[in-house]
Amino acid sequence: MSHPLIAVYGATGHTGRLVASELRARDRDIVLAGRDGGALKALSDEFGGPPVHEAPVDDPGALRALAERADVLIHCAGPFTHTGRPLATAAVEGGCHYVDHALEQHHTAWLFDEMQEPARRAGVTMITAMSFYGGIGDLLAGATAAGSEDIERVVLGYAVSDWLLTTGAKRTAELLFADTRRITYDAGARHVGYVEPRNAVFPFPPPLGPRTMIAPVPFSEVVTVPRHVRTARVEAQLTAATFEQEGVFTSEHADAAARAGSRFIVAAQVVTAAGGSAGQVSGRDLWRLSAVASVEAAVRLADAPHEPGVYGPAEAFPAEEFLRDLERLGLLSYSGRTRS
Ligand SMILES: NC(=O)c1ccc[n+]([C@@H]2O[C@H](COP(=O)([O-])OP(=O)(O)OC[C@H]3O[C@@H](n4cnc5c(N)ncnc54)[C@H](OP(=O)(O)O)[C@@H]3O)[C@@H](O)[C@H]2O)c1
Numbered sequence: 535m536s537h538p539l540i541a542v543y544g545a546t547g548h549t550g551r552l553v554a555s556e557l558r559a560r561d562r563d564i565v566l567a568g569r570d571g572g573a574l575k576a577l578s579d580e581f582g583g584p585p586v587h588e589a590p591v592d593d594p595g596a597l598r599a600l601a602e603r604a605d606v607l608i609h610c611a612g613p614f615t616h617t618g619r620p621l622a623t624a625a626v627e628g629g630c631h632y633v634d635h636a637l638e639q640h641h642t643a644w645l646f647d648e649m650q651e652p653a654r655r656a657g658v659t660m661i662t663a664m665s666f667y668g669g670i671g672d673l674l675a676g677a678t679a680a681g682s683e684d685i686e687r688v689v690l691g692y693a694v695s696d697w698l699l700t701t702g703a704k705r706t707a708e709l710l711f712a713d714t715r716r717i718t719y720d721a722g723a724r725h726v727g728y729v730e731p732r733n734a735v736f737p738f739p740p741p742l743g744p745r746t747m748i749a750p751v752p753f754s755e756v757v758t759v760p761r762h763v764r765t766a767r768v769e770a771q772l773t774a775a776t777f778e779q780e781g782v783f784t785s786e787h788a789d790a791a792a793r794a795g796s797r798f799i800v801a802a803q804v805v806t807a808a809g810g811s812a813g814q815v816s817g818r819d820l821w822r823l824s825a826v827a828s829v830e831a832a833v834r835l836a837d838a839p840h841e842p843g844v845y846g847p848a849e850a851f852p853a854e855e856f857l858r859d860l861e862r863l864g865l866l867s868y869s870g871r872t873r874s
Pocket residue numbers: 544545546547548549550568569570573590591610611612613614616617635636637665666667668669700701702703706821824
């Protein structure tokens with residue numbers, strides 16, 4: 535019997551390599567894919583010879599052949615502003631389930647707005663933002679809001695330190711900072727336009743305590759959270775100190791061991807007229823968490839049928855259960871929900 539084949543696109547990048555290693559450790563059949571055939575061959579030699587598939591993003595035929603060959607594709611090559619649409623389109627045309635690491639709001643919005651029907655018709659399940667930024671916030675919002683009614687706002691606070699940006703992450707950050715057409719979610723609707731960034735204070739519980747935040751940061755929760763939490767407002771924030779650390783933007787050549795030293799707390803505040811609820815996760819190594827979260831999603835799609843369509847993480851899987859699974863894998867600690 536043949537086993538499901540999982541394609542890793544962008545396998546030569548930091549995230550792609552972690553994803554491929556995790557799949558190999560789980561004895562999964564993989565194909566290493568990307569734009570650079572030589573680098574893919576070298577990676578394959580290192581990994582004991584899994585097949586490779588060279589497919590630049592401007593070659594729809596090669597991308598489609600990859601999607602026709604694989605059962606699930608994990609898209610790890612970014613910025614998704616450049617790579618998102620060609621891969622997602624190929625996945626639908628080739629009948630291949632799809633998981634991505636995008637935090638880019640416009641890519642995620644495009645998937646829901648334009649690819650929902652094509653994905654359903656093709657019998658393809660697509661899960662976007664299945665990563666750290668965007669993904670953990672979406673899962674935490676789902677787990678924290680469960681059972682609450684009349685929610686006024688959901689605020690997601692990311693406290694991140696020792697984050698050493700890769701080339702892909704740095705290029706993504708540059709594009710996001712420069713984007714003047716930001717998506718926000720307010721008064722129960724999506725808006726697109728210029729947003730003046732402000733400094734807010736997010737009340738992380740002790741021992742971290744309240745922190746100065748960049749608010750809002752243009753992550754994908756404003757698109758994904760309203761799909762499963764009925765609320766008037768969603769906002770993601772990131773500790774201002776994250777970008778003040780030395781080395782954040784000059785760490786493209788850092789090795790994997792140094793990158794593994796990142797530390798994070800992600801907290802959700804769900805505010806209702808009656809009070810609300812809070813929840814948080816914490817841990818080390820946001821890169822590995824990102825990679826394994828996407829692998830968890832991909833193997834679920836590979837092993838059991840899932841309703842076709844486009845989903846965010848918490849829409850695709852029960853949020854609290856998924857966070858507990860990540861906790862069991864040693865990737866984070868989850869505090870559970872506290873009500874006030
Ligand atoms: N949401 C999150 O928390 C999260 C977490 C991890 C990663 N990500 C995203 O995932 C992406 C990759 O991150 P990374 O850390 O793995 O970066 P990286 O180490 O710099 O690797 C980037 C990968 O993308 C490929 N790539 C870049 N532009 C491409 C293009 N136009 N066509 C085809 N392939 C292209 C690169 O191929 P070459 O080697 O040929 O250049 C490389 O394989 C970034 O967009 C990042 O923002 C998001």
